[in-house]
Amino acid sequence: MIPGADAYDVTLDIDETAVDRALAVDPSDVDAAPELSFARNVFVPLTTACRYTCTYCTYYDPPGQASLLPPDEVRAIVERGADAGCTEALFTFGDDPDDRYTAVHDQLREWGHDSIHSYLREACEIALDAGLLPHSNPGDQTREQMELVADLNASMGVMLETTADVQAHGGPRAKSPGQRLATIRTAGELGVPFTTGLLVGIGEGWRDRAVSLLAIRELHERYDHVQEVIVQPVSPNERWSEPGPALEAMRRVVAMARVVLPPEVSVQVPPNLAPVRDLLDCGVDDLGGVSPVTDDHINPDYAWPALRELEAIAEEAGVPLRERLPVYERHLDWLSPRIRGAIDADDAAGARYRSVLSD
Numbered sequence: 001m002i003p004g005a006d007a008y009d010v011t012l013d014i015d016e017t018a019v020d021r022a023l024a025v026d027p028s029d030v031d032a033a034p035e036l037s038f039a040r041n042v043f044v045p046l047t048t049a050c051r052y053t054c055t056y057c058t059y060y061d062p063p064g065q066a067s068l069l070p071p072d073e074v075r076a077i078v079e080r081g082a083d084a085g086c087t088e089a090l091f092t093f094g095d096d097p098d099d100r101y102t103a104v105h106d107q108l109r110e111w112g113h114d115s116i117h118s119y120l121r122e123a124c125e126i127a128l129d130a131g132l133l134p135h136s137n138p139g140d141q142t143r144e145q146m147e148l149v150a151d152l153n154a155s156m157g158v159m160l161e162t163t164a165d166v167q168a169h170g171g172p173r174a175k176s177p178g179q180r181l182a183t184i185r186t187a188g189e190l191g192v193p194f195t196t197g198l199l200v201g202i203g204e205g206w207r208d209r210a211v212s213l214l215a216i217r218e219l220h221e222r223y224d225h226v227q228e229v230i231v232q233p234v235s236p237n238e239r240w241s242e243p244g245p246a247l248e249a250m251r252r253v254v255a256m257a258r259v260v261l262p263p264e265v266s267v268q269v270p271p272n273l274a275p276v277r278d279l280l281d282c283g284v285d286d287l288g289g290v291s292p293v294t295d296d297h298i299n300p301d302y303a304w305p306a307l308r309e310l311e312a313i314a315e316e317a318g319v320p321l322r323e324r325l326p327v328y329e330r331h332l333d334w335l336s337p338r339i340r341g342a343i344d345a346d347d348a349a350g351a352r353y354r355s356v357l358s359d
């Protein structure tokens with residue numbers, strides 16, 4: 001039923017009644033959340049090379065133009081973030097830049113790495129040394145790839161986007177819903193606290209949105225690892241000229257997410273891409289990673305609101321704004337000794353992490 005599910009051996013038990021129930025959800029069925037959380041992060045775009053060519057994405061560069069961020073630039077970004085009081089280094093970048101990009105491959109070799117994941121490991125070390133907790137979203141990952149970096153990440157993620165077979169992912173280099181679900185499952189098997197989500201408005205229908213949320217719920221029920229589900233409206237740019245989803249559609253998907261997902265899973269909406277004020281009564285409880293210092297490199301036309309703006313949003317809604325870490329409290333026990341050690345350390349970064357936890 002879900003494209004690629006067989007190929008990646010993903011079996012889900014999504015029944016029609018559950019789909020119908022999700023389709024019947026209305027924003028009036030949902031209560032507003034009692035608080036809003038966010039994480040302070042810096043964005044580290046490790047490479048603009050990508051094996052896919054999603055038609056909504058302006059992030060990736062074609063072979064020949066793609067760049068790889070050198071270690072000293074990674075260090076400069078994360079140090080700036082730590083100085084600005086951030087707790088998270090967000091590594092999100094092109095998906096598996098394979099040997100389609102020989103220049104990237106050659107550069108990695110020169111720096112002593114045989115894969116982007118090997119280099120990501122070095123980048124995570126740099127972030128930890130600077131006093132930030134890594135959250136990596138390298139797109140789809142095999143078990144071997146994820147295992148290589150899991151112990152240096154506080155959490156990881158990949159957007160499911162949608163379980164539908166959409167044209168936006170078409171062509172010879174298409175994201176496969178089955179492969180993305182397999183990535184989410186792998187995270188569960190490895191005990192990695194995880195972020196996923198839906199990209200809304202890329203050609204999927206209402207039924208697809210319901211199935212996507214139910215698929216995430218089922219994997220979470222198996223492993224208990226999903227921390228948050230992002231409901232992200234596709235945002236127009238020079239490669240994608242269609243308008244994003246209408247407010248009413250966003251309200252309904254957010255409400256559907258809130259009803260379908262169990263209460264411990266946050267529903268996150270990015271405040272630079274969506275009109276969060278008009279979505280709060282539909283169950284949004286998290287604003288994701290917000291950066292005081294770096295751009296959203298994936299959506300560079302949509303600047304991050306200042307923290308003051310987030311405070312104003314929470315105040316208007318009459319709820320507290322709470323800073324959080326990239327790992328939620330209920331998953332602290334899952335962390336590797338290295339990440340746990342960073343949080344418990346008797347240094348400035350450790351003190352900062354712990355003060356966010358005790359807020």
Ligand SMILES: O=c1nc2n(C[C@H](O)[C@H](O)[C@H](O)CO)c3cc(O)ccc3cc-2c(=O)[nH]1
Pocket residue numbers: 039041043088090135136137156157158159195196228230268287288289290296297298325326327
């Ligand atoms: O700035 C962004 N942060 C994105 N984030 C990061 C997110 O805002 C936070 O870093 C997480 O909430 C972790 O704290 C993602 C994280 C994922 O695991 C998966 C997808 C995304 C997508 C984005 C994004 O488009 N832009």
Ligand SMILES: C[C@H]1O[C@@H](n2cnc3c(N)ncnc32)[C@H](O)[C@@H]1O
Pocket residue numbers: 056057058092137158159161198199232233234235236237240273298299
């Ligand atoms: C990291 C995440 O960024 C999202 N992403 C990529 N392009 C866009 C866009 N134009 N608008 C909104 N989100 C986008 C995808 O969901 C990807 O998984």
Ligand code: SF4
Pocket residue numbers: 050051052053054057058059060093094095139
């Ligand atoms: S959205 Fe991610 S996978 Fe798709 S083209 Fe952009 S960088 Fe690649």
